[in-house]
Amino acid sequence: MSTTMLDKSMSADYSIAASQLLDELLYRICEKLQLSDSQYRLAEERYNAIGDWLAKEDSSLHVYNPRIYPQGSLKIGTTVKPEGREEFDLDLVCELTIVDVKQSDPYAFIKVVYDRIASNNTYKKLLVPLKKRCVRLKYARDFHLDILPACPDTDDGGTCVWVPNKYDKVNNRWNWTASNPIGYADWFESRTKLYRYEKEAAEGITPMPKPEHVYNKSPLKLTVQLLKRWRDIAFEKRDDIPSIILTTLAAKKYSGESTITDCLTAILNGIVAEISQTNEIIYVLNPTNAKENLSEKWHNNPDLYSNFCMKVRQFNEHWINLLHLSGLPNISNELYSFFGKDVVRRIIAEYIQSIGNNRAKGNLNIIKNAGILTTSSSAKTIPVRRNTFYGTEV
Amino acid sequence: MARKYRNYNPKERPFPIDAQILNMKTFFPSFECHRSRNKAYWIGCLQPTTLSLSYKIKIEYKIGYYPRVFVLSPSLELRNGETKIPHTYAINEPCVYWPESNEWSARKIIAETIVPWTSLWLFYYEIWHVIGKWFGRGVHPKA
Numbered sequence: 002m003s004t005t006m007l008d009k010s011m012s013a014d015y016s017i018a019a020s021q022l023l024d025e026l027l028y029r030i031c032e033k034l035q036l037s038d039s040q041y042r043l044a045e046e047r048y049n050a051i052g053d054w055l056a057k058e059d060s061s062l063h064v065y066n067p068r069i070y071p072q073g074s075l076k077i078g079t080t081v082k083p084e085g086r087e088e089f090d091l092d093l094v095c096e097l098t099i100v101d102v103k104q105s106d107p108y109a110f111i112k113v114v115y116d117r118i119a120s121n122n123t124y125k126k127l128l129v130p131l132k133k134r135c136v137r138l139k140y141a142r143d144f145h146l147d148i149l150p151a152c153p154d155t156d157d158g159g160t161c162v163w164v165p166n167k168y169d170k171v172n173n174r175w176n177w178t179a180s181n182p183i184g185y186a187d188w189f190e191s192r193t194k195l196y197r198y199e200k201e202a203a204e205g206i207t208p209m210p211k212p213e214h215v216y217n218k219s220p221l222k223l224t225v226q227l228l229k230r231w232r233d234i235a236f237e238k239r240d241d242i243p244s245i246i247l248t249t250l251a252a253k254k255y256s257g258e259s260t261i262t263d264c265l266t267a268i269l270n271g272i273v274a275e276i277s278q279t280n281e282i283i284y285v286l287n288p289t290n291a292k293e294n295l296s297e298k299w300h301n302n303p304d305l306y307s308n309f310c311m312k313v314r315q316f317n318e319h320w321i322n323l324l325h326l327s328g329l330p331n332i333s334n335e336l337y338s339f340f341g342k343d344v345v346r347r348i349i350a351e352y353i354q355s356i357g358n359n360r361a362k363g364n365l366n367i368i369k370n371a372g373i374l375t376t377s378s379s380a381k382t383i384p385v386r387r388n389t390f391y392g393t394e395v
Numbered sequence: 396m397a398r399k400y401r402n403y404n405p406k407e408r409p410f411p412i413d414a415q416i417l418n419m420k421t422f423f424p425s426f427e428c429h430r431s432r433n434k435a436y437w438i439g440c441l442q443p444t445t446l447s448l449s450y451k452i453k454i455e456y457k458i459g460y461y462p463r464v465f466v467l468s469p470s471l472e473l474r475n476g477e478t479k480i481p482h483t484y485a486i487n488e489p490c491v492y493w494p495e496s497n498e499w500s501a502r503k504i505i506a507e508t509i510v511p512w513t514s515l516w517l518f519y520y521e522i523w524h525v526i527g528k529w530f531g532r533g534v535h536p537k538a
Contacts, residue, residue, distance in 0.1 A: 360515070383507055
């Protein structure tokens with residue numbers, strides 16, 4: 002792993018901000034949480050293969066003019082490895098154009114996609130029985146591919162779609178619900194650009210967005226990864242706080258902060274301010290399709306909402322506290338509680354190793370007067386000469 | 396173990412105390428210096444990383460003797476279940492170099508050796524608290 006950013010963050014500037022090292026540790030946590038390059042290549046291969054299978058000319062779906070594209074964290078670059086299991090959730094949309102979609106049966110709509118996938122012997126073995134509104138393929142140890150069938154919303158034009166809703170147990174039927182995965186991703190990207198300009202591309206199978214190295218990512222994306230990780234650690238069931246709610250809230254509260262530390266501070270503060278304004282359950286709407294209430298789950302289950310409020314307030318308090326803490330042991334303990342001990346220990350081990358390697362190569366210096374270790378050298382630094390720690394045995 | 400405080404090699408002309416003081420003043424201007432004849436001590440703060448605590452330390456040096464380092468505050472602490480802090484002579488006295496090597500000699504400059512080593516020691520001390528292991532390497536005297 003490259004140590005260049007570490008070197009940069011431990012800059013020789015005397016007035017070095019404490020948050021630079023903290024930011025460096027947070028970058029590394031995100032790097033550990035997201036899809037690795039090899040997982041990414043595997044996902045891309047499988048994505049292309051399944052896309053071909055769905056869109057092929059001899060496919061039973063061909064008459065519906067299928068269009069396949071990634072959505073969710075895969076599309077916007079905020080994947081997070083779930084705590085306690087190996088598989089990532091990766092979401093694809095399979096858009097099929099049918100007339101008067103709302104008059105048709107959502108279940109039959111999903112079933113068309115399901116049957117097409119089941120007609121391939123390889124995929125058949127990976128298919129999970131149809132329960133949710135998406136067709137799930139389970140690739141053991143790597144990821145789930147969730148394929149969400151969608152139909153363009155012709156009244157609305159643009160990128161809005163209708164998708165089957167979750168099975169409605171009360172009325173014993175499937176419904177349609179409004180969504181807009183493309184519009185949502187564009188909106189999210191536009192929010193990231195508050196800080197840094199990023200470019201974007203788009204028929205048939207849209208290629209997967211290229212993986213972004215954490216250091217090229219917008220602080221907003223990284224902060225969303227951290228929030229999702231915090232959710233996985235803090236809540237018993239990750240489904241209680243859907244990622245889309247966290248992502249939307251974060252993107253709305255973001256106002257162009259350039260470091261992960263500042264970004265997380267601003268977002269937590271923004272969320273806490275919003276939930277404190279009212280005793281009612283807040284509405285988180287899809288910013289690109291107001292017909293979609295992303296916080297529906299909270300409105301159906303107020304306990305989930307009050308639990309969220311309590312925990313996000315706690316996180317905010319602890320986070321502010323962390324910003325005023327000193328001492329690597331204290332800071333590590335807080336980071337364990339936010340993001341999980343394993344991942345934090347792994348990145349601390351990498352940090353120690355990077356200091357050790359630089360020391361061995363004679364590249365370690367300290368900043369004059371303050372004594373702060375740094376790997377850059379300048380007129381303000383003194384090299385750490387070779388030494389051997391001594392003393393009586395433990 | 397019996398610790399040798401004296402470090403005197405008759406062939407070696409020690410770097411004068413005034414020169415040590417001048418170097419400390421140049422590199423660590425916030426350190427207070429107290430001097431009498433051929434000895435001096437310095438008190439100042441070191442913070443090994445920007446997320447670390449700031450440690451108030453004291454360096455004692457007398458020409459012809461080994462320099463000694465003490466951590467004044469915050470007091471160094473044991474880890475739960477451990478009986479000693481690695482690489483220390485006493486609870487507040489880190490051993491930042493191996494006396495039998497020539498890492499330190501009377502010809503060396505304290506500001507360029509003892510002080511950076513102390514900062515590095517403090518880094519590994521904090522990491523020892525985090526991970527439970529001393530990552531700074533080193534040697535122990537034979538029993």
